[in-house]
Amino acid sequence: MANTKEIRRRIKTVTNIRKITGAMKMVAAAKLKKVQSRAVNGRPYSERLREVVENLAGSVGNVTHPLMETRPEKRVLYIVVGADRGLAGSFNTNLMNHAMREIGDRDRNDIEIIAVGSKAISFFKKRAFPTVHVLDLPKSGADYRTVTTLSEHLSKRFTEGEVDAVYMIYAKFISAMTQEPTTMRLLPMAAPETSASLSGSDFTYEPSPDLLLQSLLPRYMNTLLYMALIESQASEQGARMSAMTAATNNADDVIGGLTLMYNKARQSAITTELTEIVSGAAALE
Amino acid sequence: MAKTFELKVTDPDGIVYETDKATSLIIPSAGGFMGILADHAPVIAELQLGVATLLEEGKEPLRIVVSGGFVEVLDNTVMMLAEAAEREDEIDTERAERAKEHALKLLEDHTRPDYDRVQARLDRALLRLKVAGVSARRK
Numbered sequence: 001m002a003n004t005k006e007i008r009r010r011i012k013t014v015t016n017i018r019k020i021t022g023a024m025k026m027v028a029a030a031k032l033k034k035v036q037s038r039a040v041n042g043r044p045y046s047e048r049l050r051e052v053v054e055n056l057a058g059s060v061g062n063v064t065h066p067l068m069e070t071r072p073e074k075r076v077l078y079i080v081v082g083a084d085r086g087l088a089g090s091f092n093t094n095l096m097n098h099a100m101r102e103i104g105d106r107d108r109n110d111i112e113i114i115a116v117g118s119k120a121i122s123f124f125k126k127r128a129f130p131t132v133h134v135l136d137l138p139k140s141g142a143d144y145r146t147v148t149t150l151s152e153h154l155s156k157r158f159t160e161g162e163v164d165a166v167y168m169i170y171a172k173f174i175s176a177m178t179q180e181p182t183t184m185r186l187l188p189m190a191a192p193e194t195s196a197s198l199s200g201s202d203f204t205y206e207p208s209p210d211l212l213l214q215s216l217l218p219r220y221m222n223t224l225l226y227m228a229l230i231e232s233q234a235s236e237q238g239a240r241m242s243a244m245t246a247a248t249n250n251a252d253d254v255i256g257g258l259t260l261m262y263n264k265a266r267q268s269a270i271t272t273e274l275t276e277i278v279s280g281a282a283a284l285e
Numbered sequence: 286m287a288k289t290f291e292l293k294v295t296d297p298d299g300i301v302y303e304t305d306k307a308t309s310l311i312i313p314s315a316g317g318f319m320g321i322l323a324d325h326a327p328v329i330a331e332l333q334l335g336v337a338t339l340l341e342e343g344k345e346p347l348r349i350v351v352s353g354g355f356v357e358v359l360d361n362t363v364m365m366l367a368e369a370a371e372r373e374d375e376i377d378t379e380r381a382e383r384a385k386e387h388a389l390k391l392l393e394d395h396t397r398p399d400y401d402r403v404q405a406r407l408d409r410a411l412l413r414l415k416v417a418g419v420s421a422r423r424k
Contacts, residue, residue, distance in 0.1 A: 041299030045366050144297045206316055206330035215331055226297060
């Protein structure tokens with residue numbers, strides 16, 4: 001049996017680990033709450049925008065827009081949204097596996113990657129993809145301005161025919177415990193579903209529905225991007241929170257086991273000592 | 286008493302202003318300024334950079350700097366969905382000043398491919414400064 005000093009040292013180490021994982025769990029929980037509230041705040045805008053786009057599409061009928069032009073996918077761009085840090089369980093691994101599956105056996109010279117988050121960046125650089133762009137998000141997380149710049153860049157490259165499709169790979173937020181790697185096609189944009197929810201009343205459009213739709217579609221794309229980025233941040237924090245909760249619980253188990261072992265070792269040491277004294281005294285008689 | 290309508294101003298970061306006692310709203314639509322009173326016909330209009338002026342029952346007029354987006358009027362409810370919206374009393378003049386300086390420096394290069402965009406950014410910063418300045422003087 002290991003000696004008591006050794007066990008005490010191990011208990012101390014695990015206790016320190018537990019402190020760290022416990023703190024990280026709290027931090028992740030707080031960050032998750034913050035990013036969730038951003039998602040909630042952004043929702044009225046994006047949902048209303050979608051409704052209006054759908055409603056417009058309904059009244060215009062056959063919608064055509066340069067951003068909706070479907071071409072054979074010769075050159076494809078993937079935006080992969082990973083985390084900036086690890087220690088989030090299998091968050092990054094799952095996402096990268098999903099990305100690799102998605103890319104499949106496309107010729108690597110025909111694809112481009114925009115990597116978001118340092119984990120995604122190092123993943124694709126290590127695997128020697130010929131074209132890896134890097135997008136740095138502000139420390140505070142995705143903001144609307146950055147997204148607008150990115151989406152203008154994407155639209156330009158798409159309309160000029162440099163890329164034929166843009167996919168976004170990110171972790172969809174299902175609950176704080178579950179995230180799901182998802183692929184979303186950004187470009188060409190899917191034709192908006194036509195809805196009848198608003199068409200009950202006859203709107204006056206200013207300018208014409210057609211022109212209005214032309215200017216709203218790019219904005220609609222911005223919000224899609226923005227919401228996906230926010231969602232991915234929420235997923236990351238959720239994954240980290242559950243990973244750290246598990247780690248803290250494991251540390252508790254280990255500490256419990258070690259404490260038991262320590263007590264046993266201590267007791268057997270005392271017993272041995274007693275036996276020695278008793279038998280020593282007996283020998284003197 | 287004038288009839289009132291409901292108004293919600295939102296941008297991607299959240300709700301900027303909300304009231305159900307609005308009596309009049311003037312918005313910078315893409316085709317020029319547009320006035321909205323209660324019982325306005327249903328409209329969807331595009332917004333451009335400019336100042337929206339809101340009159341509310343028993344309150345001072347409130348001005349809101351909006352850039353881009355659109356507005357929807359339906360059943361006495363006005364939804365303003367702006368790319369960015371700021372109330373005159375919440376304009377961050379320091380940030381606007383910085384944005385202005387930055388844009389001016391970028392504009393020294395006349396061959397920039399994104400000249401228009403930087404110009405738009407400058408316009409926005411200038412408008413914000415102007416509105417914030419007027420608002421501060423009135424107090």
